[in-house]
Amino acid sequence: MRIGELAKRTGASERSLRYYEAQGLLSPSRTPAGYRIYAESDVDVVRHVQTLLAAGLNTAFIKEVLPCMVDTGEGLAPGCPELLPHLQKERARITMSIDGLATARTLLDGVISATPPDNTEYEAWVARRTG
DNA sequence: CTTCTCACA
DNA sequence: TGTGAGGA
Numbered sequence: 001m002r003i004g005e006l007a008k009r010t011g012a013s014e015r016s017l018r019y020y021e022a023q024g025l026l027s028p029s030r031t032p033a034g035y036r037i038y039a040e041s042d043v044d045v046v047r048h049v050q051t052l053l054a055a056g057l058n059t060a061f062i063k064e065v066l067p068c069m070v071d072t073g074e075g076l077a078p079g080c081p082e083l084l085p086h087l088q089k090e091r092a093r094i095t096m097s098i099d100g101l102a103t104a105r106t107l108l109d110g111v112i113s114a115t116p117p118d119n120t121e122y123e124a125w126v127a128r129r130t131g
Numbered sequence: 132c133t134t135c136t137c138a139c140a
Numbered sequence: 141t142g143t144g145a146g147g148a
Contacts, residue, residue: 004133014134015141033148035134 006038010046023059025049051076056094
């Protein structure tokens with residue numbers, strides 16, 4: 001099938017499909033005219049890529065683990081045992097990221113609730129809109 | 132009409 | 141990642 005059909009069947013944009021290819025996640029053959037020809041199995045590959053991308057993994061990591069992933073009908077499962085450590089490492093990375101955002105939010109909360117030394121303008125504004 | 136590459140107010 | 145140009 002050509003890129004248009006694969007896009008329709010997976011919900012991925014043609015743009016994304018070409019991007020996945022550039023990242024080595026897909027390697028469609030070409031017609032003499034240069035049109036990309038995808039295999040039926042690529043539909044699943046694209047779905048897996050979308051799942052992993054949504055799970056916060058980058059294309060480089062996906063490229064490594066994709067061949068070890070197996071479809072369970074429900075979702076994806078680790079096809080190789082030596083995959084778990086890497087997956088857990090990714091999980092840890094996401095946790096770090098969340099912690100960073102949490103402290104950022106706490107800091108911002110502090111700024112939002114802080115009382116300015118000279119609050120005349122601030123209070124005038126509050127008074128104006130609270131009536 | 133569909134796809135391709137390349138470039139970017 | 142979207143979008144549009146310019147071509148096949």
